[in-house]
Amino acid sequence: MIRIGTSGWTYPPWRGVYYPKGLPHEQELAHLAGEFDSVEVNGTFYALQKPESFRKWSAQTPDDFVFAIKGSRFITHMKRLRDPHDALSRFLESGVLTLGPKLGPFLWQLPPTLRFDPALLADFFAVLPRAHDGRPLRHALEVRHDSFRDPRFLPLLEEHGIASVVADTARTFIELDAVTADFAYVRLHGDEELYTSGYTDESLDRWAAKIRAWSQTRDVYAYFDNDAKAMAPRDAKALAARLAPE
Template sequence: MADGRIRVGIGGWTYEPWRGTFFPKGLPHARELEHAASRVSAIEVNGTYYRLQSPDSFRKWAAAVPDDFVFTVKASRYCTNRKVLAEAGESIDRFLGQGLTELGSKLGPILWQFMGTKHFDAEDFAAFLALLPERRDGVRLRHALEVRHESFNDPAFFEMARKANAAVVFADSREHPCFPEQTADFTYARLQDAEEAEPAGYTSEALDRWAEQAKAWRDGGRDVFVFMINGAKVRAPAAAEALMARLG
């Protein structure tokens, strides 16, 4: 089996403290996405968690980045922040129908993020996974599940994720448990422990370890998505670039 590809990215591209640091001084705001896409290989779109976007927005984003660039998209909170996940069908359809397939081949995994108070209910979660389609408008959909409660550390959860080819997010965070199980043909990692005192967010030794971990995930053909997200956000671009340099 051929090796997969490792992509390293950041969350979003509109962030004031990046102006004059990651973004050259005087760069027009309209060109910030173009610049970011020239420096990292993926971006996690977080705005879709809070509100729907227009098809035209997705088309413009796709046009602004290189052909091999990928956007991952965080699902609407109305899909995941609910008592009964099995009742999320209408919200999921609305989210998927907003135009994100206009990204075409530049659409990476969809991130379904659950609150830390959400407990694992096997029957309800299985019903939720059944609502996630494999394709939309002819575009393949890949699904990543970021669960944040220790009750998900359950073989039943990992098995249902594996059957759905849904990745359980590897979240390096001080606030939430980390689930290292690999349950899909891709890995989705969110590294959330950067420190502002470190120019690259992480020590050189830590970045070396993350590079080796990313390569280990890739072995055997798995695509890997690693995002420098949260933590000391001002350092996220430097952390991403430092990791990319180690990966060659």
Template sequence: MAGKVLIGVSGWRYTPWRGHFYPAGLPQWRELQHASRVFNSLELNGSFYSLQRPSSYATWAQHTPGGFVFAVKGSRYITHMLKLRNIEVALANFLASGLFELGEKLGPILWQFPPAMRFHPEVFEAFFRLLPASTHEAARIAVQRDERLQGRERLEPGRNRRIRHAVEVRHESFVTPEFIRLLRKYRIAWVVADTPRPWPLYEDVTSDFVYMRLHGSTELYNSRYTTQELERWARFIATWRDGGEPDDARLVCPVRARERGGRDVFCYFDNTDKRHAPDNARELMAMLGVTWKPEPAAA
């Protein structure tokens, strides 16, 4: 059975989109409502910069329709400041900060690493061991939060659901089959990150889902994707969705992923500065025949 294709944008609150993607005069508090009825998934960025509150997650869940999915960006305190060392309490705080309020709308957690951070196998394997594979596992970690979360935590996970993880790396030391094997061992997705910078751009499949971030092919966070570029990505997504792997994929590891019945594909456009992300996302949806008919929003 073919996987699901979820296409959206990274974040949703951008001034240049007002009067362009967002109708003129639309109140700011309704922007998420609007975006979540155009796209079936969005990347939630605020969680990267600081711990959010359960009330914020609850509001985001309430303002989005049934069937919608958030990808949640992991805390930069863990990835950029602690650099994955001594992170047990920080991970507990992140998991206790309100993610469970998203319920069925909780999608993959994205862990993005800084360009200067190198691959140290023992550090990353220890990190991967800590990552919860389900919401019940996450709840067992979350109870270890510290006093900063007292009175503003959410520790009840509800029905047990799988938690997926994806990693975006930006240093050439990760371009080694050893890292790909490690990702496959823990079923963590290598992020296919398109960027003009000298960051790794490879398309290895390392889990039962694929995670893409399209930052702009010629100008970081800015350039618009051409029809030809989008057609290539549409072809790749269709192949991944059907459980295969494109013959012309750029690979770190010569051993390809096993074929399967299908894979879910999460694709987010991050070329936001000149309003291109929403337009490119809608173009790609049309190419793939992805239609989004939202269920009614939660009461």
């Protein structure tokens, strides 16, 4: 299974460019879900959401739609993964689990200043929920400090079944092209300029080839985060077209 989408959907620059002019804001998710089968929720990174928000989002999307959930920055950036139990409980109790079968992987993005600490990571991985209502829960980790080039890092992810995010960051942060779990998680932040530049046909061809190869043995989730100039939905459509069944 391959799912292609965007990171977030509420962006003013998309209005009148990707979204039709005059489209009510509350219909933007439904519009996006008519073209893609998944989206990465960014709002959960910045603040706890309410259960009614998750229920509303679920009602606006098709039955086979999937939401990837970005983990709380309070856990990753403020507490820096230390003593996560209470914060993680509050995060999960905010309503995210009400998505049921529409709940996809959790994305945990670490700050650029957080160094590789195997004990810290192992403790964090140990408290992550792995199932809910009989369905498995998946987790992906995006790192940004060069210390994660440590040869112990990827085996640690494999040991705990955590996906290493394959992130294209326009050479701004560390980029690890490795798959460490039973699924692959790809984040495309910009080809030449972080969050801004679009992807060329040649770049999209390369990413399509990688994703096609990974999908032979595992599920793949890929999200475009180059949202500043409405490039993300354009590039996501172009990548999805390359990966569509013949």
